[in-house]
Amino acid sequence: MFQVRALACARGSLLLLEGVQFSLRRGHALVLRGPNGCGKTTLLRTIAGLQRPIAGEIDVEADIIAYAGHADGIKSTLTVAENLQFWADIYGTKTIDSALDQMNLRGLAQRMAQNLSAGQKRRLGLARLIVTARPIWVLDEPTVSLDTASVALFANVIRDHLGSGGMALIATHIELGLPEVEVLDLSAFKARLPTPGDGGFDEAFL
Amino acid sequence: MSALLIRDLRLALRAGGGFGLGLAFFLILAVLVPLGVGPDPGTLARIAPGILWLGALLACLLSLDRIFALDFEDGSLDLLATAPVPLEAVVTIKALAHWLTTALPLVLVSPLMGLLLFLPAEAYLWLILSLTLGTPALSVIGTFGAALTVGLKRGGLLVSLLVLPLYIPTLVFGAEVVARGAQGLTVATPLALLSGITFGAVALLPFASAMVLRINLR
Secondary structure (H helix, E strand, O other): OEEEEEEEEEEOOEEEEEEEEEEEOOOOEEEEEOOOOOOHHHHHHHHHOOOOOOEEEEEOOOOOEEEEOOOOOOOOOOEHHHHHHHHHHHHOOOOOHHHHHHOOOHHHOOOEHHHOOHHHHHHHHHHHHHHHOOOEEEEEOOOOOOOHHHHHHHHHHHHHHHHOOOEEEEEOOOOOOOOOEEEEEHHHHEOOOOOOOOOOHHHHOO | OHHHHHHHHHHHHOOOOOOOHHHHHHHHHHHHHHHHHOOOHHHHHHHHHHHHHHHHHHHHHHOOOHHHHHHHHOOHHHHHHHOOOOHHHHHHHHHHHHHHHHHHHHHHHHHHHHHHOOOOOOHHHHHHHHHHHHHHHHHHHHHHHHHHHOOOOOOHHHHHHHHHHHHHHHHHHHHHHHHHHHOOOOOHHHHHHHHHHHHHHHHHHHHHHHHHHHHHHO
16 A cells, blocks of 8 residues: 655645645556656655655655656666666576566576667666566556567566556556556646745755 | 665666776876986886775765666666665665676775885885775765766766865875875874765765755655
């Protein structure tokens, strides 16, 4: 169970969202929608713990979120297997075999990441999520540069993840064809205040 | 943790990793100084401790902006910050990787460079010892500077401006150890101060680096 209550978040000193409220149960996915610049990325970064909320609370246990942003964090001079193995070691999960199989990367395992296409890189980035073995996936536009076959592949991965009691929070513009999915339109939470009230002078330093 | 260290070392050693940049700079400096100053052994021997320490310092400075910039650009830094590793440990490992790939090779070739500069025989031990004890401070302070400027485009100049003043004590005491060693004087005081700076920096700065990194990632 994962709950967000009356959350307000800002990018820099610009308050984007306020009063964001939702909860997520085991085995469910929530899709975030909204026009460009409405604060989807900012909300996801706040939930992932990369920035602090301006107000409100995120009710979630520590260390159960895996975050995947716009950039995949791939090192171009390491092979696919080395890239994944690094994250497996960091998360203490050791094995990367099932991630390679699930994202159809087995044939590319020994290839340098710099020789991957954009879609293949994305698949590698998403394979990292499987390697983390964390129950909540926070995904920012996961399907960018994936072809239809890979989108279907990824939808299957998410389905398996949800089926095993996981949760997913996904900002996406396309239909993933998932069951049990709820949609939250963020334009309903657009902030009205021009700037955060307590930002002030020290914001540049703190 | 060791996974991050192994990854960073591997990245440094692969093509385009920047390994050898500082070493090459150090070699060039030590070769060019006799050409610029003149071949008089007496003059070279007198300035050798300062030149060697200055070379090591500038060589360390060269590779500082790579410490976090590459990880920031490809998104790894965000992912590391959300991974189950404390950011303090990440910056310590980053500093250690920088020391191993930049400073340690300098320490190892420094006797050879001393030879080129007519460094007196008594000073070699002190040269190696002072570089070994002093360069970790350069890496740790440099990591702090790199953390401060992560996310800035072309932050290299700013890193140098921020970090150079903090390098001065290490440079002064490091070169003093070698200079006094060359004259056969006692080196206990500058050596103690040099070690003090290093241990203090290693103990305290990772916390500061992690904190500014968290702020810069927001």
